[in-house]
Amino acid sequence: MEVEVKADIAKSASRRLAMLDENVKNEALKNMADELIKSKDRILKANEKDILAAENKGVKESLIDRLRLNEKRIEGMANGLLEISALPDPVGAIEEMWKRPNGLQIGKMRCPIGVIGIIYESRPNVTADAAGLCLKSGNAVILKGGSDALNSNIAIVEAIAKAAEVSGVPKGAIQIIENTDREEVNRMMKLNGKIDLLIPRGGANLIQNVIKNSTVPVIETGVGNCHVFVDSYADLEMALKIIVNAKTQRPGVCNAIEKVLIHRDIREKFLPIMVEKLTSLGVEIRGCELTRSICPDVKEANEDDWRTEYLDLILAVKIVEDVDSAIEHINKYSSGHSESIVTENYTNAMKFIKSIDSAAVYVNASTRFTDGGEFGFGAEIGISTQKMHARGPMGLKELTTYKYVILGNGQIRE
Amino acid sequence: MEVEVKADIAKSASRRLAMLDENVKNEALKNMADELIKSKDRILKANEKDILAAENKGVKESLIDRLRLNEKRIEGMANGLLEISALPDPVGAIEEMWKRPNGLQIGKMRCPIGVIGIIYESRPNVTADAAGLCLKSGNAVILKGGSDALNSNIAIVEAIAKAAEVSGVPKGAIQIIENTDREEVNRMMKLNGKIDLLIPRGGANLIQNVIKNSTVPVIETGVGNCHVFVDSYADLEMALKIIVNAKTQRPGVCNAIEKVLIHRDIREKFLPIMVEKLTSLGVEIRGCELTRSICPDVKEANEDDWRTEYLDLILAVKIVEDVDSAIEHINKYSSGHSESIVTENYTNAMKFIKSIDSAAVYVNASTRFTDGGEFGFGAEIGISTQKMHARGPMGLKELTTYKYVILGNGQIRE
Structure with a gap:
């Protein structure tokens, strides 16, 4: 029941994340970047395990290259987090506001989606990248990476989740599914109400599998003909x-x-x-x-x-x-x-x-x-090729939704 | 294979609908309203059949009342279509446009979603209402009403689809599923790529059933605690x-x-x-x-x-x-x-x-x-209680998506 338990924790973290001060989030992202660099030996050791296992399984070289981390790639992940910390926070902005004849002021306020599940393949850099974008947009994230990269991903999440927590981000904002049983991801795709959105990142097969099996809303990304x-x-x-x-x-x-x-x-x-x-x-x-x-x-x-x-x-x-x-x-x-x-x-x-x-x-x-x-969005979680919610490059704003805010002075409906 | 066949026809109609002149859509809506009034005897006769069958099945009075049409209710449907024709058309509006340092102008243009499936219960007025909103927003619609109201719904669709076609709306823009087999709606919920969006309208059971079984994107509507x-x-x-x-x-x-x-x-x-x-x-x-x-x-x-x-x-x-x-x-x-x-x-x-x-x-x-x-939207297809795509009252704009329009003068990526 790992996904169910983690989704519950994520849901409760997401409530507090939605309220988090922009400065706390930015500070957390900087500390996460620092911690990645500090933890690089541990991360590289974990990555070595994954590489070895992949080589033993006869995985082809191009895939092993995607899996491989080195100092430069870890620095790349850290820089990515710093870049996200420098982007404007979309949460709380009221984009339009209009007045009705009865005096009600109605506005649309940007707010986080809640809990986002990312299902992805072997590139471990997605782990830090997705966690950073979800945190900045006020969402809790549940990461389900490829089993080939599990040790690397766990090491990365250990570093960034700890740094986030120390910086005041609620526990459970960044979690990773460690169980590699396929049933775990099948159940994850049915957790309506606990997970608000799934974003698959990877090859066409992975994406189609999520679309065909998920009842949680999915954003289809990536394939470009x-x-x-x-x-x-x-x-x-x-x-x-x-x-x-x-x-x-x-x-x-x-x-x-x-x-x-x-x-x-x-x-x-x-x-x-x-x-x-x-x-x-x-x-x-x-x-x-x-x-x-x-x-x-x-x-x-x-x-x-x-x-x-x-x-x-x-x-x-x-x-x-x-x-x-x-x-x-x-x-x-x-x-x-x-x-x-x-x-x-x-x-x-x-x-x-x-x-x-x-x-x-x-x-x-x-x-x-x-x-x-x-496009000028600064960073992206993927490129949507579907039509609901968001289309094209998805930045921080596309990781949010809106709510209507209605300011009155006692209006009732006649 | 009724849903598959109708979805293919709808997809091809939706391409032409997306391009349709606003005046043609407005004229069609007016003609649909006229035709509803002209067809009222035929519609009321069909409705009588449904009422009789429901009474024989022992359906309770409050549900029969929802099902029942009379002259006033048909006029209400016709007026609804006229009101939709008077609303501004969101399709084609470019909402924001910005310039990049390389001179590219990037804008977001409103466009129809494509093919929308509406799954609903016994109120036959939803038939005209949903068809009108989908047409005005440039979408093809596939209606799947409750079996109790089938004769009424068929009679309504016959009237409005004919009037739309005569006015220049592509054939297949407004279709109804006549097969009452539950398998038909189950397959409808899996038609990813052919149906772009499903909107269930009705009680909590209907809505939950669609959410739990559909792999086509769904907008959850209605329940208000x-x-x-x-x-x-x-x-x-x-x-x-x-x-x-x-x-x-x-x-x-x-x-x-x-x-x-x-x-x-x-x-x-x-x-x-x-x-x-x-x-x-x-x-x-x-x-x-x-x-x-x-x-x-x-x-x-x-x-x-x-x-x-x-x-x-x-x-x-x-x-x-x-x-x-x-x-x-x-x-x-x-x-x-x-x-x-x-x-x-x-x-x-x-x-x-x-x-x-x-x-x-x-x-x-x-x-x-x-x-x-x-809220000032003029008409609504429902009130979304979920977070993806649209939240709260959904008017014509919420029945559209956007695409990025990029105007260049030979820009290439370095």
């Missing part, structure tokens, strides 16, 4: 620059593009230049029939390609009739993350903005900007 | 007026109060007056031990009472130590709907506002104002 549409009115030099940036600057992240759609009127002019440039940068191109009739060396794209997030130097290309077919294709195949149109035509730009059903819709810019830092 | 706390600094005359209003003006609704908490310092002075007044108005009082030591005729309140939404002329009363114990009691037992403090003390008022974890927190006013109309 992003598109650039090059309109017939595009500045082609700009289009090429944006595509190269969005595909190759960091191909393994969710806001990198996976697809380019090209208006048929410019296919002869633009396609060969783009294919040559991307190929020279090591990108494998897969194309529709029309693409391959112009660039015969391009591999064939199949139906699966249109849905796939490669997270790699692969790009699928399709020639489309016009902006309407581009919009239709994107709304059919996109994961709802980020899409960009390159055009100098005002009407097409507006149509694209209005019709595309994704979290971030760009005109004449790289999709790589869909990021809490780049 | 609301409190008034009378502080030692209260204007006692005002307190009495507010309590009488909040308890007796309409006891069967969710924003009526079910509990009064009284600061111990004023118990001797306030309690007897309040008990006398409420008793004279036909309210049954149940009290804590201290309450009963002052007013011995008051019945005993047990643990269950503190959690119960009576929806009736019953009130439970508790004497508390101070504002902190009032807050603790409310946060423990409340359903998170509406709570009010009566006080002239500024610090206590601010503490109450900041600490109470409910959708609407009042100072010196009746809780009966928690209502879309009273």
Whole structure:
């Protein structure tokens, strides 16, 4: 019953957290950063255990790299906490206030959500990061990391939870589930009323598993099958620059593009230049029939390609009739993350903005900007690709909800 | 496979609905209102069938009354649609826009959620009401009403869906599930990706069933175990007026109060007056031990009472130590709907506002104002008692989400 017990403790901590002074939270975050650095030997020793176990299990090197901590990565976590302490606290702000004819003043006040569960995979840095963001936004957090990283995560939580408590944060504000039994996480996903929100962070399988099994509200994050549409009115030099940036600057992240759609009127002019440039940068191109009739060396794209997030130097290309077919294709195949149109035509730009059903819709810019830092939020807990509560990069404000505050002087309803 | 088929049609309709001109939506709502009036004989005949079947099943009179339509109620539905047509359309509004150092303009644009499922009980007026609100906010709706009202609901949907279509609304924007098999609604609750949001409307059992079984995002509505706390600094005359209003003006609704908490310092002075007044108005009082030591005729309140939404002329009363114990009691037992403090003390008022974890927190006013109309939203689809996405009265804006719109001139990420 570990999750049930910890959720009860978290719920009661969350009541006090909601009232906590901003200075106490900021001081706690600084002390947590200090304590991470002080505890680095202990954390690295715990991490070594995890690495060894993973190696013995034959886990592949790229995953072991995600799991691995070193001094620099621990410093990175500590700096992350310091950055969070410097961000403005959204809790308690009244965003709008209006007066009703009967004299009631009605306002919307930002407040914490309550208890947030984070279900994640092998990167231990998520532990400190998520704990810091939840604390600053006044939420209690229950961390359920991957079993591969359990020793590392426990060591990190020991350090930061202790530092938080010493700084005046209620006990139980930061907790970790240590039981690796799958049943524990299954029950966690049904704790409506005790856990207010679950945020899964990790691969598509993890996220889909949480969405399909949780009755606690979930925020879906991360998967990015992003598109650039090059309109017939595009500045082609700009289009090429944006595509190269969005595909190759960091191909393994969710806001990198996976697809380019090209208006048929410019296919002869633009396609060969783009294919040559991307190929020279090591990108494998897969194309529709029309693409391959112009660039015969391009591999064939199949139906699966249109849905796939490669997270790699692969790009699928399709020639489309016009902006309407581009919009239709994107709304059919996109994961709802980020899409960009390159055009100098005002009407097409507006149509694209209005019709595309994704979290971030760009005109004449790289999709790589869909990021809490780049949007000016300072830090993010993830990028929501669903539509309820929050969409796109989720910063501190998206970790809060609101309540109506109504100030009267004796009003009753007639 | 009725829900799957209808959800696919709704999804495709929702794409076109998102783009629909505001005037087309308003015209459609007016035509829907007209068509309801024109179809009233057909609707009343269908309703008669439902009433007869319910009577034969021995359904109790109060439920049959909810089910019953007459000319006035049909006119009421039609007027509701006209009122919705007169409200401002939230879709397409850019609420904030900011500039980043690289010149990117980032804004948040309101857009429809997509496909909304409404699961409700026997009141057929919900059918027209929910369809109107979803249409105006650009969402496709799938209605799943109670089987008792099926003939009435089908007749209403026939009228309004036809009128909408003739007015230029895409086919499939308003659909009703006709299959009364429980499996149909069970599958509806798992249609992630096809249905974007479920809103259950009805009794606590219906709502809890949807929350516990749905993996589609749900908005929990309705249950109101609301409190008034009378502080030692209260204007006692005002307190009495507010309590009488909040308890007796309409006891069967969710924003009526079910509990009064009284600061111990004023118990001797306030309690007897309040008990006398409420008793004279036909309210049954149940009290804590201290309450009963002052007013011995008051019945005993047990643990269950503190959690119960009576929806009736019953009130439970508790004497508390101070504002902190009032807050603790409310946060423990409340359903998170509406709570009010009566006080002239500024610090206590601010503490109450900041600490109470409910959708609407009042100072010196009746809780009966928690209502879309009273808040100035014009109409509401329900009152959310959960914390994700929307809290409190949900109007047209709460039936939308947002997307980020990013306007650039060739920005790429370095």
